[in-house]
Amino acid sequence: MNMKKIYSVLVENRSGVLSKVAGLFSRRSFNIDSLTVGETEDRAVSCMTIVSSGDERTLEQIEKQLNKKLDVIRIKTFEEQMSVSRELMLIKVKYNKTNRREIMETCQAMKADIVDMSKNLMIIQICDTPERTSQMIKLLSGISIVEIARTGTLALQKCE
Amino acid sequence: MIGADAIIKCLVKEGVDTVFGYSGVAIDPFWNSILETDIKTVLVRTEQNAAHAASGYARTRKKVGVCAVTSGPGATNLLTGIATAYADSIPLVCFTGQVDSELIGSDVFQEADVTGAAESFVKYSYLVKNVKDIPRIIHEAFYIANTGRRGPVLIDLPADIQLAHIADFKYSDEPPKLRTYKPTVKGNALQIKKVTKVLENAKRPLVCVGGGVRLSDSEEVFKKFIEKHRLPVVSTMMGLGILPTEHPMYYGMVGNNGFQVANRAMNECDVLLMVGARVADRAVSAPDLTFEGKILIHMDVDPAEIGKNVGPTIPIVGDAKHIFEDFMKQSFYCTHEAWIASLNNYRTMIRHEEPEDNGFVNSPAFVRSLSLKMEEDAIYLADVGQNQLFSCRNYVMRKGSFFTSGGMGTMGYSIPAAIGAKLAEPEKQVVAVCGDGAFQMSLMELATMNQYKAPVKIVVMRNNYLGLVREHQHFTYKDNYSMVELGGEPDLEMLSKAYHINYIKCESMADMEKDIDAFLKDDEACLMEVMTDPMETVAGTIA
Numbered sequence: 001m002n003m004k005k006i007y008s009v010l011v012e013n014r015s016g017v018l019s020k021v022a023g024l025f026s027r028r029s030f031n032i033d034s035l036t037v038g039e040t041e042d043r044a045v046s047c048m049t050i051v052s053s054g055d056e057r058t059l060e061q062i063e064k065q066l067n068k069k070l071d072v073i074r075i076k077t078f079e080e081q082m083s084v085s086r087e088l089m090l091i092k093v094k095y096n097k098t099n100r101r102e103i104m105e106t107c108q109a110m111k112a113d114i115v116d117m118s119k120n121l122m123i124i125q126i127c128d129t130p131e132r133t134s135q136m137i138k139l140l141s142g143i144s145i146v147e148i149a150r151t152g153t154l155a156l157q158k159c160e
Numbered sequence: 161m162i163g164a165d166a167i168i169k170c171l172v173k174e175g176v177d178t179v180f181g182y183s184g185v186a187i188d189p190f191w192n193s194i195l196e197t198d199i200k201t202v203l204v205r206t207e208q209n210a211a212h213a214a215s216g217y218a219r220t221r222k223k224v225g226v227c228a229v230t231s232g233p234g235a236t237n238l239l240t241g242i243a244t245a246y247a248d249s250i251p252l253v254c255f256t257g258q259v260d261s262e263l264i265g266s267d268v269f270q271e272a273d274v275t276g277a278a279e280s281f282v283k284y285s286y287l288v289k290n291v292k293d294i295p296r297i298i299h300e301a302f303y304i305a306n307t308g309r310r311g312p313v314l315i316d317l318p319a320d321i322q323l324a325h326i327a328d329f330k331y332s333d334e335p336p337k338l339r340t341y342k343p344t345v346k347g348n349a350l351q352i353k354k355v356t357k358v359l360e361n362a363k364r365p366l367v368c369v370g371g372g373v374r375l376s377d378s379e380e381v382f383k384k385f386i387e388k389h390r391l392p393v394v395s396t397m398m399g400l401g402i403l404p405t406e407h408p409m410y411y412g413m414v415g416n417n418g419f420q421v422a423n424r425a426m427n428e429c430d431v432l433l434m435v436g437a438r439v440a441d442r443a444v445s446a447p448d449l450t451f452e453g454k455i456l457i458h459m460d461v462d463p464a465e466i467g468k469n470v471g472p473t474i475p476i477v478g479d480a481k482h483i484f485e486d487f488m489k490q491s492f493y494c495t496h497e498a499w500i501a502s503l504n505n506y507r508t509m510i511r512h513e514e515p516e517d518n519g520f521v522n523s524p525a526f527v528r529s530l531s532l533k534m535e536e537d538a539i540y541l542a543d544v545g546q547n548q549l550f551s552c553r554n555y556v557m558r559k560g561s562f563f564t565s566g567g568m569g570t571m572g573y574s575i576p577a578a579i580g581a582k583l584a585e586p587e588k589q590v591v592a593v594c595g596d597g598a599f600q601m602s603l604m605e606l607a608t609m610n611q612y613k614a615p616v617k618i619v620v621m622r623n624n625y626l627g628l629v630r631e632h633q634h635f636t637y638k639d640n641y642s643m644v645e646l647g648g649e650p651d652l653e654m655l656s657k658a659y660h661i662n663y664i665k666c667e668s669m670a671d672m673e674k675d676i677d678a679f680l681k682d683d684e685a686c687l688m689e690v691m692t693d694p695m696e697t698v699a700g701t702i703a
Contacts, residue, residue, distance in 0.1 A: 012340060016287075020279055027280045057467065064464035070284045070304065073340050 004033065004080050005059045006155045009048040009066060010073040013039065017071045021048060024069065030054065030062050034087075034130075034152030045073060051130075051153050078157050085155040089133045090115075091124045092146040099143055106139050121146065163291040164189035164322040165196070166329055167255070170298035172197055173331045176226050178217060178583055180210040184230020186257025186270060189322035191228070202583065202612050205604035207234050209576035211241020211312075213608075215250045216580030219563050220539060220588075222377055224306050225580065228255035232270030235316075239278055240570060245312045246281040247567025248398060249375055251305040252312040253298075260320040261289060275316050283311030291324040300336045307335075308343025309462040310375050343461065347478035347486055354474055355457050356492040358431055359389065362455075364499040366429035367391050368414060368443075371398030371566065372436015372460060378481035382435070385484045389494045391433075392503055394422040396443045397552055399436070401562035405555070411503060415443040417549045417698060421506045426450060429499075433457045436480050439469040440567070459483060515701075517669050520693035523547075523621060524701050526672060527554035527593070530619070533676050535589040536560065539581045543574035543594035546627035549698045551593055572601030575618060579605060582614040589680070593619040596646055597626045606659040606687075615685035623694040624649060631697045652689045662686040 011017050018037060025032050033051040040047045052062055059077075066072050095103055103122070107114060112126035126136050130153050137148065161169075167190060171179070178200045183191050194201055204210045207229040214225030225245075229238050235256040245252045258264065259271045264287075275285040284304050286297045301313040359365055373382050379402050386393050386409055393403055394414045403410040412419035414426050426432070426444070432454055437443065439458075444450050447470035458465075458472035459480065466475040476483060515522045527550050531540060542551035542564040555562060563581070565573040578592035594602070599620045609616055621627075630644040656663035662684055666675040668691075679688045 016275070019276070023279055057471070061464065061468060064467075068462070068464050070338070070341050 004053045007050040008076040012071045013046045036152040083155040087130045087133045088127045089150040094144040164193040166294045168193040179226045180213040181228040186231035186319045207237035208241045212576035213580035216577030217584040220581040220584035224251045230257040232272045235274035243281040244568040244570040249310045251310040258316045258318040261318040282314045285314040287316040291326045344477045345479045347483035351476045356490045360492045362431035364429045365431040367393045367433045369399040370396045370437025376480040381484040396437045398566040401557045405557040431455045523550040524554045531556045538589035541574040541578045541592045543598040544569045544571045545595045547595045571598040575602040578616040579614045591617040596622045618687045623692045656687045664688045666690045
């Protein structure tokens with residue numbers, strides 16, 4: 001059965017580490033649903049948040065193979081429901097007089113902000129769970145979407 | 161002191177006495193600095209063989225093998241050798257020259273991203289960016305290569321770093337502390353207890369031994385353990401030679417090229433202890449099916465191997481030597497005499513049939529006779545192809561060693577690896593057995609053999625075909641042969657003469673014994689050409 005899993009991977013902040021981790025996924029045909037990287041409070045350490053899906057054996061292998069990499073310090077894994085996950089998305093849309101109001105209402109309902117605007121284009125920002133960001137795309141699909149940029153999922157294990 | 165001097169000083173500290181390699185401008189500072197030491201340098205004839213020779217050396221001496229080559233094509237040529245070592249978990253430290261740091265990424269002459277290219281088959285790799293990191297990196301590299309699951313480590317050395325001045329040189333005697341690498345050595349005490357209970361209750365226990373037992377240097381304690389508890393043993397290809405062939409508890413190699421009795425034991429056992437083996441496709445073709453209803457205990461130093469190909473009932477992570485030493489301290493008793501009796505019964509039922517003389521030398525008979533005539537502690541290296549399978553199935557192990565490229569199946573491994581083995585143990589007899597395909601991939605090393613006085617005995621089993629693929633095409637494509645016929649073969653007698661080595665031709669069963677005696681009689685290098693049946697199949701000799 002296919003499941004989703006989130007891997008929060010602390011790695012040495014060295015050049016080439018991202019490519020080693022990404023290479024591991026491609027070489028062993030593991031899925032990457034999303035991958036984000038950033039520095040942590042310790043500048044020598046980066047945190048990669050990787051969302052992957054597969055059967056149980058594959059998900060276990062991913063953790064073991066990641067652990068084998070000599071640049072990996074520590075891995076935490078958790079199921080989606082055990083995490084607080086957020087994704088930031090920017091959507092550039094074309095608007096006109098007739099749909100402007102509808103877009104703004106959608107933004108309000110989805111707690112999204114309009115962060116930039118010109119005569120016929122605007123950029124909407126939403127920061128929410130991956131489901132809600134995807135929902136936002138659906139809601140705006142009737143309007144002409146020009147470009148989308150998403151960060152991919154960031155996640156931390158829930159406090160309790 | 162310059163960077164290259166520091167590198168060589170590190171090698172001396174690590175007890176390195178031989179470095180295999182090839183020169184080139186980007187690695188020249190290294191080869192220049194090494195002149196100041198007693199380290200023996202061996203110039204092979206193509207870079208791939210530097211890694212193979214270092215591998216043969218590492219397996220013989222049970223220590224890290226070292227090789228060094230230049231940047232660009234030198235480095236890319238080395239890749240197959242590194243991958244071969246990785247697949248068999250052989251500890252190597254491989255140095256590659258690199259273009260000057262400031263030129264990296266600009267596609268200059270002889271530049272290749274070797275750390276990138278080798279990433280998926282090295283245990284770890286370094287690109288040295290600062291000369292002061294040299295002692296730390298080399299110290300870590302030797303530690304990483306030779307602990308946990310062994311494997312090759314690559315160090316890419318830009319030429320300017322090798323030439324840069326290094327102010328102070330400190331080399332720690334302690335193992336390095338790496339926060340990302342802490343191999344598990346000791347087995348979990350609870351798991352060990354659990355295993356003893358399972359073994360005690362087993363009616364049909366079996367041990368399948370892989371290369372991990374040799375890599376962890378635990379052959380002795382392993383043998384004591386299985387003898388104490390009278391546990392029947394089968395082996396993978398990499399586990400060949402850990403027990404002598406004639407050992408009463410040993411039932412041969414498993415797998416699609418293995419022995420009936422060994423495979424039968426695998427199928428019928430109720431508890432299987434897998435030790436230092438990957439459960440790869442050649443040994444177990446349908447793992448889920450084979451292990452259904454069995455208790456599988458999987459012991460490996462690499463946690464990622466456990467559960468990769470088959471889900472174990474009981475995992476034990478750790479170094480085999482420590483774990484078997486812990487097992488020896490446990491008091492438990494196994495009783496399964498009926499099982500041993502039935503295995504012995506299977507064994508006697510399988511009769512070895514003498515082949516009919518068809519005018520060629522029979523490969524299985526040849527390997528048997530050769531291995532029995534070799535010195536007791538000789539090193540036998542099998543190449544890849546039919547010769548490998550004939551060797552695995554018919555080599556009679558006594559006190560010697562059996563090496564082959566098991567995981568990667570790299571043709572042309574045996575001769576360079578044999579040179580490495582001979583230089584590691586000059587007193588021992590070293591015999592490389594290859595087919596005419598693999599021989600032509602490595603015959604340039606006959607010169608290396610001469611130059612460094614590494615008199616290896618070479619057997620070329622000649623059938624004018626890439627035999628194993630021909631056999632595959634015989635069965636799969638109904639003799640519709642493609643790309644398997646070796647035409648235009650050299651005259652091996654003249655070739656031997658050209659390389660100043662002795663030559664013997666073994667043409668018939670009638671003269672085989674005499675020819676092998678002549679081949680092995682002295683310490684000089686010798687090439688024996690063995691005329692085998694081009695239509696001979698491994699499948700046809702399986703029993």
